[in-house]
Amino acid sequence: MxxxxxxxxxxxxxxxxxxxxxxxxxxxxxxxxxxxxxxxxxxxxxxxxxxxxxxxxxxxxxxxxxxxxxxxxxxxxxxxxxxxxxxxxxxxxxxxxxxxxxxxxxxxxxxxxxxxxxxxxxxxxxxxxxxxxxSGGTPPPRSTPGKWTITTDSGSATSGYLPAWAEDDPTEAGVPMDQLPERLAGINHRNFFEGPMLPLTAPDVWEGVEEDAVFEGSVDCNPYDPDPGLRVPVVNLQVCVGRWILGLDPLGVAEIAAKLRAHADFLDEKVRPALIAAREDWVAHQPA
Missing domain, CATH: 3.30.565.10 (Histidine kinase-like ATPase, C-terminal domain)
Structure with missing residues (x-):
């Protein structure tokens, strides 16, 4: 750059x-x-x-x-x-x-x-x-809604829409003409969001159990991606560290949300009572 x-x-x-x-x-x-x-x-x-x-x-x-x-x-x-x-x-x-x-x-x-x-x-x-x-106050966003522009060293300019939610502005000047396709291909409008913290273990990464976020991710848009489906905003979900669900359109987000709600209900209405019953049974038959 x-x-x-x-x-x-x-x-x-x-x-x-x-x-x-x-x-x-x-x-x-x-x-x-x-x-x-x-x-x-x-x-x-x-x-x-x-x-x-x-x-x-x-x-x-x-x-x-x-x-x-x-x-x-x-x-x-x-x-x-x-x-x-x-x-x-x-x-x-x-x-x-x-x-x-x-x-x-x-x-x-x-x-x-x-x-x-x-x-x-x-x-x-x-x-x-x-x-x-x-330390006081909130820094202003690093991108400005409206338009990004990449100008080459020959003076030609390529512009596109910059969403208000994008965290970075790809605007750049003095780009060598032969590097312009690479710059355009790398444009990714992105906004991260957090997920719930859960106790995870990953023996190949760290020892023991660590609190980490699951199903966190980002809203992404790659306007020059070869896949037309990624040229519009999609959601990319990281299931947990290093594991992602990628390329979700609005229907896909709704489907994932429904499955998470269903799984939460399953844990609360089925798994939790079964666990309580199992613990009570254990105490009754296996005194300390």
Whole structure:
């Protein structure tokens, strides 16, 4: 992505970090230099935190996946936001009073220094992000309803509708003409929503039982997708970590909702009474 900053949209920049030892320090320096160059109202002492937090997220991404990751840096109008996307669906989990990512050194540093931070599922794996800036108030949305425009280095412009609910604006300037098809293919209007937290276990990812969300997901629209059914908004549901139900149209969402309601009723009206009866029977026949 180009680091050209438009007067009509907040600064944003993205780049890829290879899984090499020297790549992390280079990425850290690039992020700090980029934000300083934007001349945003971030306190001087926050740049040290920016460096430390960026290092932590990028190191975790490349160390535990042994693959490259994608970094996006944004100015929301209130805070600096750094997003790191890697290929692993395993999201950071709290264990034994600490925060760990794929068994790594932990993300307690992120929790203590960042204004806010979190993670979201992504078709590529996951996104882990943090923000630095004022803790009061709510940052404005990072996209503006109406229109996105990608301008090439030859001056030609391609535009499209930008939904009000989209979390990102693909607007970009100075794109090499031969990279335009790739940029268009990568446009994904997205808005995440949360799911209920349930106790899950995944022996191949973490030990023991962890509280995690199920049936969380996102509203997605890929206007240049080869599949016409994905060029309109659909819902993608992650059943649990790394497991998704994809490409739902409105009827599909209704069908899933009906099944969840039916399953909830089944658990409450059938399974729960049977469990109570079984426990009472056990106590009656197997004294402590």
């Amino acid at each position: 180009s680091d050209t900053i438009s007067d009509t949209c907040p600064p944003t920049f993205g780049f890829r970090v290879e899984a090499e030892s020297e790549a992390v320090p280079e990425a850290r320096r690039k992020i700090v230099a980029l934000v300083r160059g934007w001349d945003v109202p971030l306190p001087d002492d926050a740049f040290g935190d920016l460096e430390l937090l960026s290092t932590e997220l990028i190191t975790n991404a490349v160390r535990y996946t042994r693959a490259s990751c994608a970094v996006a840096v944004r100015w929301t109008g209130v805070r600096v936001r750094v997003e790191v996307t890697d290929v692993s669906p395993a999201r950071p989990h709290r264990r034994h009073g600490s925060l760990e990512a794929e068994g790594g050194r932990g993300l307690l540093l992120v929790e203590s220094l960042a204004t806010t931070w979190g993670s979201t599922p992504d078709p590529a794996g996951k996104v882990v992000w943090f923000e630095l800036g004022p």
